[in-house]
Amino acid sequence: MFDLILKGGTLPDGRTADIGITGGTIAAIEDLSTAEAGEVIDASGDLVSPPFVDPHFHMDATLSYGIPRINASGTLLEGIGLWGELKQVMQPDEIKARALEYCDWAASLGLLCIRSHVDTCHDSLIGVEALLEVRKEVADYIDLQLVAFPQDGLYRDPTALQNTIRALDMGVDVVGGIPHFERTMADGARSVTALCEIAAERGLMVDMHCDETDDPHSRHIETLAYETQRLGLQGRVAGSHLTSMHSMDNYYVSKLLPLMAEAEVAAIPNPLINIVLQGRHDTYPKRRGLTRVKEMQAMGIDVGWGQDCVMDPWYSMGTGDMLDVAFMGLHVAQMTSPDEMRRCFDMVTNVNARIMGLEDYGLRVGAKASMVVLDAGNPIEALRLRPDRLCVIAKGKVISRQSRNDARLDLPGRPASIRRRHSAHS
Ligand SMILES: [Zn+2]
DSSP: OEEEEEEEEEOTTSOEEEEEEETTEEEEEEOOTTOOEEEEEEOTTSEEEOOEEEEEEETTTTTOTTSSOOOSSOOHHHHHHHHHHHHHHOOHHHHHHHHHHHHHHHHHTTEEEEEEEEEOOSTTOHHHHHHHHHHHHTTTTOEEEEEEEOTTOTTTSTTHHHHHHHHHHHTOOEEOOOGGGSSSHHHHHHHHHHHHHHHHHHTOEEEEEEOOSSOTTOOHHHHHHHHHHHTTOTTSEEEEEOGGGGTSOHHHHHHHHHHHHHHTEEEEOOHHHHHHHTTTTOOSSOOOOOOOHHHHHHTTOOBOOOOBOSSBTTBSOOOSOHHHHHHHHHHHTTOOSHHHHHHHHHIIIIIHHHHHTOTTOSSSTTSBOOEEEESSSSHHHHHHHOOOEEEEEETTEEEEEOOOOOEEOOOTTSOSEEOOOOSTTO
16 A cells, blocks of 8 residues: 555656655555555656756845846846845845745746755855755755855955855855856965865865856866865765856867866756856857866766756746756757757756765655656657646655646647647657
8 A cells, every 4th residue: 555656657768657655755666556555646648757956056046036136238247246236135034935936936847856056155144044944944845955155256255264164054065166256266276175175074065166157268177176086075076067168178178077087076067047148258159158068978977957047137037947957958068869868858857866966866666755747758758848747746745736738729620639749759
């Protein structure tokens, strides 16, 4: 007797199976046609996936678009300036309310694991306090991992170092940084060393905004990989964005990627954001500003797609749908072969979970019973359609349901309703 059986779904690897859930854990993945359960949900013909995972977000800034004004130039630097104005006037309750509203959106889309940076460059640390409360309040349905992020620069901002350490003392999970925003390359490199040493002392993971610029000489990823090896942090460090790599000299990159692979440093490009923020100083040709995704993957480096922003000083769009993120990544990185398209889906599920160090994740017996049913036949169709999430299960409980939303046609001799599904790529 199971608490819940999800019947007949198609798993991302193409198998069809029933999933039996007991006490918040996956208890069986097999033919359960004769088994009994408190509730049975029919997922026949639909894709059942482990939940979506976002390894890069800013939940203290989300849903603040237009407050106190919009980003007129559309650049990263105006966004940082605008955020600086906003954080002087933000109230803790507002931050919490916006974050919780975003978590509702995420839950309805099957996005159940999120790594959010939280700004530590404010002496009051109200963002940190608010997101620590949010982490607790959503714990039954979203695993929220927080990164202490000195947005204004560890050395550029006079109190950033002490406030970042205070945030870690308060219970923030991961050490962040922003070396390319320091005043000099030397200060940037020093900040990477200092922050990696803090992580090593405390046994924490590291995730830095790194080289988010079109300047090919921004090479802080080299220092990050070097310090990862020196301090024995292999497998616990990620470099987010890495957009300068797009513009780097090919010979230099041929030396850099093996260093990253040896150090087991993961990469988190954020395609929705990087395609709009980067290249703003170019005329034509205009660079895409996305890091070298396929080249890193070919070297065995873990690369996961991150979302970064939804309706904030840097980005006016977004819903929290990781399929939008993967869809943009697929286009910008030209990942269009069937294997590459499937990999894009894997990046917003399994690869991101690995980067975040989530141990009880996945569709396997003994893992946490969190999953999402999509109105699609397989991962490639899910990317193409970015369809409704028919059912979302978090830690054994159904937390969101959506009815199938077929279009009704009124055309003589044509079908009465359509779902835009197609049997290709099955
Ligand atoms: Zn970011």
